[in-house]
Amino acid sequence: xxxxxxxxxxxxxxxxxxxxxxxxxxxxxxxxxxxxxxxxxxxxxxxxxxxxxxxxxxxxxxxxxxxxxxxxxxxxxxxxxxxxxxxxxxxxxxxxxxxxxxxxxxxxxxxxxxxxxxxxxxxxxxxxxxxxxxxxxxxxxxxxxxxxxxxxxxxxxxxxxxxxxxx
Amino acid sequence: xxxxxxxxxxxxxxxxxxxxxxxxxxxxxxxxxxxxxxxxxxxxxxxxxxxxxxxxxxxxxxxxxxxxxxxxxxxxxxxxxxxxxxxxxxxxxxxxxxxxxxxxxxxxxxxxxxxxxxxxxxxxxxxxxxxxxxxxxxxxxxxxxxxxxxxxxxxxxxxxxxxxxxxxxxxxxxxxxxxxxxxxxxxxxxxxxxxxxxxxxxxxxxxxxxxxxxxxxxxxxxxxxxxxxxxxxxxxxxxxxxxxxxxxxxx
Numbered sequence: 263x264x265x266x267x268x269x270x271x272x273x274x275x276x277x278x279x280x281x282x283x284x285x286x287x288x289x290x291x292x293x294x295x296x297x298x299x300x301x302x303x304x305x306x307x308x309x310x311x312x313x314x315x316x317x318x319x320x321x322x323x324x325x326x327x328x329x330x331x332x333x334x335x336x337x338x339x340x341x342x343x344x345x346x347x348x349x350x351x352x353x354x355x356x357x358x359x360x361x362x363x364x365x366x367x368x369x370x371x372x373x374x375x376x377x378x379x380x381x382x383x384x385x386x387x388x389x390x391x392x393x394x395x396x397x398x399x400x401x402x403x404x405x406x407x408x409x410x411x412x413x414x415x416x417x418x419x420x421x422x423x424x425x426x427x428x429x
Numbered sequence: 430x431x432x433x434x435x436x437x438x439x440x441x442x443x444x445x446x447x448x449x450x451x452x453x454x455x456x457x458x459x460x461x462x463x464x465x466x467x468x469x470x471x472x473x474x475x476x477x478x479x480x481x482x483x484x485x486x487x488x489x490x491x492x493x494x495x496x497x498x499x500x501x502x503x504x505x506x507x508x509x510x511x512x513x514x515x516x517x518x519x520x521x522x523x524x525x526x527x528x529x530x531x532x533x534x535x536x537x538x539x540x541x542x543x544x545x546x547x548x549x550x551x552x553x554x555x556x557x558x559x560x561x562x563x564x565x566x567x568x569x570x571x572x573x574x575x576x577x578x579x580x581x582x583x584x585x586x587x588x589x590x591x592x593x594x595x596x597x598x599x600x601x602x603x604x605x606x607x608x609x610x611x612x613x614x615x616x617x618x619x620x621x622x623x624x625x626x627x628x629x630x631x632x633x634x635x636x637x638x639x640x641x642x643x644x645x646x647x648x649x650x651x652x653x654x655x656x657x658x659x660x661x662x663x664x665x666x667x668x669x670x671x672x673x674x675x676x677x678x679x680x
Contacts, residue, residue, distance in 0.1 A: 317557055318478025346482060347553035349560065402464035403568050404471040408561075412464075428560055 271301045275308060282332050285324045286407050289362045292325060296354025299345055307339045313350045315428070316408040352428045367391045368410065369424040377427035381411060390415035391422045436490050437510070437607040438617055439551070440500065441653065442539070443483030444511035447501060448661075449532060450476035451668050452519060461522050468568055469525070475561040482554045502672040506665055507655040510605075514597035516652070516661045520590075523576060523583075527590035530569035534630055535601045537562045538623045547615040570634055577638025584639065591635065592643050599648035602627070 271279070271293075279298055284290045292298050292312075300311035310329055314322045326342045333340045352371040355363070360370035369388050372380060379385040381403065386396050395417040402412040410423040453473035460466025484497035515532055519525050540562060543555035576583040602620040604612075611617025632642050651657065671678060 314478070314557075316475060316478060317482060317554075317561060318474035318476070320474070346557050347549070349553070349557040402467060403564070404464070404468040406467075408471050408474055412467075426564075 271298060272303055275301045275303065278332050278336060279329075282325065282328045285321050285328075287363065287366065287368065289366045290355075290359050292329070294356045294359030294362065296356065296359075297322075297325065297350065303338070307341055308333050310340060310342045311345045312342055313345050313348075315350050319408060321407075350428070352425065355425075363425060364391055367422055369413065369422060371425045371427040374427050374429050380424075381426070388413050388424050390418060390420060392420045393418040432490070434607045434610040435548070435616065436487055437605075438611045439483050439487045439490070441510040441605065441607060442543075443480050443487065443500075444509050445515050445532070445536075446476040446483070447480040448509065448511040448664065449515040449528075450474075450480060451664060452515065452517075452528075453525075455667070456519055456525065465522070465572075472529070472565050472568070475558075475565065479554065479558050479561070482557075486550050486554070498672070502669050506657055506661055509652075509657070509661070509665075510655060511652050512597065512600045513649055513652040513658050514594060514601065516657060516664055517594060517597065518660050520593075521586060523586040523590035524593065526569055526572040526576065527587065527594050529565065530573050530634075531591075531594055531598055531631065532601075533562060533566035533569050534627055535598075535623070537566055538627060539618055539620070542618040542623070546617070551616065573634060573640070574638045577635070577640040587638070588640050591640055595643040595645055596647070596649045598627075598631075600650045600652060603650055603653050605653050 276293070279293050279301060280291045282292045284292065284295055287295075295315070297313050297315065298310060299313050300309070302309055312322065312326060312329070322344065326344070329342055330340045355371070363370050369391050371377060372387055376385075376387050380387040381400060383400055386398060388398050388400075389396050390398050390413075393415060395415055397416045398413050399416060400411060401414050401421060405412040405423050409425055409428070411426050412421060413424045414421045450473045453469045453476070456466065456469040457473075458466065460469050480501070481497055484500045487500060488495050488497050514528060517524065517528055537559065540555040540559045544552050544559060546552045546555065573587065576587040578584070579587075602624045604620055608617055608620060612619045635642050649658075
C-alpha cells in the first residue's frame with residue numbers, strides 16, 4: 263500500500279461523510295466504499311475529491327449532490343471534484359463495508375484470481391449470502407448495476423448479487 | 430490557443446464510445462434474454478461514462494463556452510468522428526455481438542497504449558477504462574464462441590455477422606492528421622502498430638469458435654473523416670431528439 267491510496271480526510275468531517283451513503287447500496291457509506299479520496303476544510307469550504315467506481319456509475323452524481331446537501335445542513339460550503347486517477351479498486355472498500363454488504367445480501371468481492379475463477383465458472387467460490395454455501399453458480403456476468411454480477415445458490419436456490427473484484 | 434489536434438483526437442476516441450453506447454442503449458428492454466439485455470445496457474453505461482470523461486475534458490480545452498452535452502447532442506452528422514463499425518445497426522444478436530467483439534479487441538489495445546500517454550487526463554481515463562473494457566471483451570468473446578461453436582443455425586448467423594462487419598475493421602487503424610500529430614507529441618497512440626496484434630487475436634478466437642476468418646481485400650472507410658453510412662442519421666435522430674426539439678432542456 264502506498265501513501266496515495268490512503269484518503270486524506272480531516273477528522274472533523276468524518277461524521278458528516280459517514281452519513282452519506284451509496285444510493286444503490288444504502289448500507290454502505292461513502293467512506294466504506296472508499297470513493298472519498300480527499301476531504302479537507304479550507305477557509306470554511308469543504309473540498310472533496312470523489313472517485314467513481316465505474317466510469318458510467320450514475321450514483322456518482324447523486325453522491326456529489328448528497329455530499330453538498332449534508333455539509334450544507336451543518337452550514338458548510340462544498341466543492342466536489344471528480345478524480346479518475348488513481349482508478350478505484352474494490353480493495354478500497356473497508357472491512358466494515360464488506361461485512362455490511364454481506365448482511366445486506368450482496369456477496370463481497372473475492373481477491374483477483376479467485377474472482378476470475380468464479381466468474382469464468384471454473385470454481386465454486388462465491389458464498390451465498392443467505393445460507394453461506396459455496397455451491398453457487400453464475401447466472402449473469404452483469405447484474406443490476408455495473409459493479410455486480412448475478413449468482414444463484416444451488417443449495418437454498420436463492421439468487422443474489424456478487425460485487426465484482428475490480429483492480 | 431487551443432490544441433485543435435488534441436481536441437479532435439479526444440473527440441475521435443470519445444465518439445466511438447458514445448455511438449456504440451447509444452447502439453447498445455437501443456437494446457434496453459429488447460435483448461434476447463434478460464441477462465444479455467442487462468449486459469448490453471451495462472456495457473452501454475460504461476461506454477457513456479467514458480464518453481463523458483472524454484467530452485468533459487474536450488469541453489474544458491475548448492475556447493468556446495461549451496459543455497459535454499453540447500458535444501454529444503449538438504453536432505451535425507459530419508462532425509462525428511466515430512468509425513463506421515460502431516454505428517452499424519442492431520440487425521440481429523449475432524451482429525450485436527460481432528460488432529461488440531470486433532470493437533472490444535481494438536478498444537482494449539488502444540487503451541492499453543493510451544494509459545502511457547503524456548497527457549495525464551487521457552492516461553487516467555484510459556487506465557480506468559481498461560478494467561471495464563477487459564470485462565466487455567470477455568463477454569463478447571464468450572458469446573462469439575458460444576454461437577460460433579453452437580448449433581448449425583447459430584454458426585451460420587454468427588458467420589453472417591462477421592462477414593458483414595469485417596469490411597469496417599481496417600478503418601479502426603486509419604491514422605487521421607490528428608492521430609499522426611498526437612503520436613508525434615507523445616500523446617496519441619500509433620494505431621498502425623496495433624493492427625497485427627488485433628487481427629492475430631481475432632483470428633485465434635474466430636478459429637476457436639469454428640468460424641471462418643473472412644478474406645477481404647477491400648475495406649470501407651469514412652467515419653473518421655465524418656463521412657458516415659446511411660445508418661448514422663437515424664441513430665442521431667434518436668440521440669439528439671430531445672435537445673433538438675426542446676433546446677437546452679434539462680432533466
